[in-house]
Amino acid sequence: METVSENRSFGGVQSVYKHASSTCGCDMTFAVYMPPQAANRPVPLLWYLSGLTCTHENAMTKGGFQEHAAKHGIAVVFPDTSPRGEGVANDEAYDLGQGAGFYVNATRDPWKPHFQMYDYITKELRDLIVSELNVQDRHGITGHSMGGHGALTLAMRNPEMYDSLSAFAPIAHPTRSDWGRKQLSAYLGDDEGCWAAHDSTLLLEEHGWKGDILVDQGASDQFLDLLKPEALAAAIAKRRQPATFRMQEGYDHSYFFVNSFAGDHVAWHAERLT
Amino acid sequence: METVSENRSFGGVQSVYKHASSTCGCDMTFAVYMPPQAANRPVPLLWYLSGLTCTHENAMTKGGFQEHAAKHGIAVVFPDTSPRGEGVANDEAYDLGQGAGFYVNATRDPWKPHFQMYDYITKELRDLIVSELNVQDRHGITGHSMGGHGALTLAMRNPEMYDSLSAFAPIAHPTRSDWGRKQLSAYLGDDEGCWAAHDSTLLLEEHGWKGDILVDQGASDQFLDLLKPEALAAAIAKRRQPATFRMQEGYDHSYFFVNSFAGDHVAWHAERLT
Numbered sequence: 001m002e003t004v005s006e007n008r009s010f011g012g013v014q015s016v017y018k019h020a021s022s023t024c025g026c027d028m029t030f031a032v033y034m035p036p037q038a039a040n041r042p043v044p045l046l047w048y049l050s051g052l053t054c055t056h057e058n059a060m061t062k063g064g065f066q067e068h069a070a071k072h073g074i075a076v077v078f079p080d081t082s083p084r085g086e087g088v089a090n091d092e093a094y095d096l097g098q099g100a101g102f103y104v105n106a107t108r109d110p111w112k113p114h115f116q117m118y119d120y121i122t123k124e125l126r127d128l129i130v131s132e133l134n135v136q137d138r139h140g141i142t143g144h145s146m147g148g149h150g151a152l153t154l155a156m157r158n159p160e161m162y163d164s165l166s167a168f169a170p171i172a173h174p175t176r177s178d179w180g181r182k183q184l185s186a187y188l189g190d191d192e193g194c195w196a197a198h199d200s201t202l203l204l205e206e207h208g209w210k211g212d213i214l215v216d217q218g219a220s221d222q223f224l225d226l227l228k229p230e231a232l233a234a235a236i237a238k239r240r241q242p243a244t245f246r247m248q249e250g251y252d253h254s255y256f257f258v259n260s261f262a263g264d265h266v267a268w269h270a271e272r273l274t
Numbered sequence: 275m276e277t278v279s280e281n282r283s284f285g286g287v288q289s290v291y292k293h294a295s296s297t298c299g300c301d302m303t304f305a306v307y308m309p310p311q312a313a314n315r316p317v318p319l320l321w322y323l324s325g326l327t328c329t330h331e332n333a334m335t336k337g338g339f340q341e342h343a344a345k346h347g348i349a350v351v352f353p354d355t356s357p358r359g360e361g362v363a364n365d366e367a368y369d370l371g372q373g374a375g376f377y378v379n380a381t382r383d384p385w386k387p388h389f390q391m392y393d394y395i396t397k398e399l400r401d402l403i404v405s406e407l408n409v410q411d412r413h414g415i416t417g418h419s420m421g422g423h424g425a426l427t428l429a430m431r432n433p434e435m436y437d438s439l440s441a442f443a444p445i446a447h448p449t450r451s452d453w454g455r456k457q458l459s460a461y462l463g464d465d466e467g468c469w470a471a472h473d474s475t476l477l478l479e480e481h482g483w484k485g486d487i488l489v490d491q492g493a494s495d496q497f498l499d500l501l502k503p504e505a506l507a508a509a510i511a512k513r514r515q516p517a518t519f520r521m522q523e524g525y526d527h528s529y530f531f532v533n534s535f536a537g538d539h540v541a542w543h544a545e546r547l548t
Contacts (some may be wrong), residue, residue, distance in 0.1 A: 006532035008494070008522075014530055061529065062335050067537075113498065181411035220282070248282075256288055261343075 001132060004029065010070035011036035014060065023124040024083040030125060031056040031234055032133060033066050037073035044138040044273035045075045045129065046164075046266065047156075049121070051145030052179075053099045056080045064259035065266060071272035075135050081146065082115035086232075090108045096183055102174075103150030104198050106187040115187060122154055122161060140164035140269035143229070144170055144258050146179070152200035152213075159210045164272035166214035166265045168258050170220055173201040173234035173267070174203030179226040201231040204241060212242035214268045217260045275406060278303065284344035285310035288334065294528060297390045298357040305330040307340050311347035312408045312483045319548035320438075320540065323395070323417030323424035326453075327373045330354045333418070338533035341541060342478040346544035349409050353399055355420065370457055376448075377424030378472050380461040387462050389461060396428055396435060414438035414543035419501070420445055420453070426487075427476035433484045433530035438538045438546035440488035441494055442532050447475040453500040474522035475505040478515060486516035487490045488542045490535045492525030 002018035008014075012035040021028040037043055037236050046069070056078045059065065069076045089110035091097035101117035128133030130137050141162045143151035155162040174180020174196045184195040196202045201243025213236075217229045229247075236243045251257040275293035282288075286309040299365050330352045333339065343350045345529030354496040361382035365371035375391035375480070406409050415436050417425035424446025429436040448454020449469045458469040470482055471475045487510075491503045503521075510517045525531040 007526055007528050008492070008534070009523040010534045064338055064341065066530070066534075067338065067341075067533070212430040218282070250282040252281055254281050256283040256340075259338075260282070260284045260340070 032079040048152040049143030049147030062255040068266035144168040173228040305352040321415040323421030325419030336529040342540035418442040430477040447502040
């Protein structure tokens with residue numbers, strides 16, 4: 001992998017790397033924050049999956065995670081949200097194609113050749129980071145909006161791969177939302193039976209999660225109708241899933257919401273990973 | 275003034291406002307973070323002046339000040355760095371004209387009609403905020419790069435107006451730097467006698483500052499030759515000015531540097547303002 005940039009941050013290093021991804025069939029860019037503790041020992045790794053329209057950069061610059069990761073001694077990786085580049089399919093809409101990979105493996109053209117974000121995150125990028133950086137093979141996962149959907153679904157489908165789980169304002173019930181039906185239909189086809197494996201509410205109802213889950217949701221989020229937190233909250237209650245679900249008064253969907261609670265989430269993961 | 279946006283942040287509110295500035299002869303945009311304590315009582319105000327190319331937005335989204343301001347109960351204002359808009363003079367260079375006001379009152383055309391940032395910051399915007407928001411008339415000032423220059427020069431020229439002072443990687447000796455000579459010449463004319471009032475090193479040598487000063491400078495800053503921290507450090511030592519000047523190993527000129535030390539600076543100001 002090639003180093004794009006390195007910046008000292010809170011005593012550690014915020015890096016951006018580029019590598020040729022065989023899974024996505026294109027160059028992929030990602031960011032990793034390594035805390036100061038990583039100079040002396042391998043540290044656990046927190047995955048932060050970003051939302052629609054984001055790259056690796058948004059949460060890296062606006063999420064405020066570095067301060068807390070340095071305090072707790074954990075690394076944080078910020079992957080991109082989709083394959084990109086010339087020759088990669090795209091759509092004019094902000095919520096389909098590049099910037100909107102939805103953390104699934106597309107089975108339909110024109111998306112299938114590159115849009116393999118589920119395998120990219122759970123396999124290729126994971127293997128690359130564990131082999132190249134001073135991290136333990138011990139992983140927490142979180143994310144915001146589409147990335148919260150990614151964190152919840154990847155963890156619930158692969159409980160052996162993740163040891164801690166949280167989400168910020170996740171797209172919680174995509175099979176019943178315009179943030180979901182459009183994309184799942186495009187990437188996976190119209191057989192809705194294939195969609196359930198990518199719906200946090202349905203996965204939680206059926207499988208639950210081995211540990212406890214932290215979910216923060218802004219009560220003044222402008223996308224509440226699309227996120228459907230009420231479906232996830234009901235599933236948590238119905239299954240008696242150990243979880244902390246917080247409706248945060250006055251907060252919206254922005255990074256001002258994410259960074260206000262970044263410290264709580266990093267502490268949550270650190271407690272379970274270290 | 276007109277509200278452009280409001281976002282809940284760390285229990286307080288991050289707002290962006292627009293107003294018709296008589297000083298600059300155009301609409302001006304600025305951001306203010308009001309901490310949760312401001313709901314109950316007036317709070318002190320910290321001015322954060324930004325650097326070349328920045329608007330009100332960069333430090334607001336990437337500086338990480340809100341968390342610390344909420345903890346200490348102080349408001350933070352992020353002004354724009356110049357007048358803007360059609361009809362406002364500009365230059366193709368990134369370091370002259372819009373985005374590069376240098377916190378002076380221009381006396382030369384084409385800059386004179388709008389580029390009055392010194393008066394805008396010390397008078398018009400100050401009066402507006404004190405009258406419109408729940409803040410005490412008690413002010414600290416800091417800034418980054420060109421904004422560090424602004425903070426140091428405005429405070430040393432107006433000690434009665436500011437009660438605490440710090441800077442991040444300031445342009446410390448503009449009369450002897452390409453970050454300075456070009457702009458002071460354009461805005462103030464070629465008589466270098468008029469420039470000294472806008473040079474932190476010269477002001478410090480001649481007048482000093484009534485209190486103590488905190489300056490952070492990244493030792494791996496890519497602009498050390500332009501910033502000239504050695505001139506400021508020498509002036510501090512020569513005058514026996516109470517100050518803490520920190521060369522921070524490994525840090526560059528980016529917001530990763532600024533937000534790594536934002537907490538220290540907010541605490542510094544809070545201790546002197548509250």
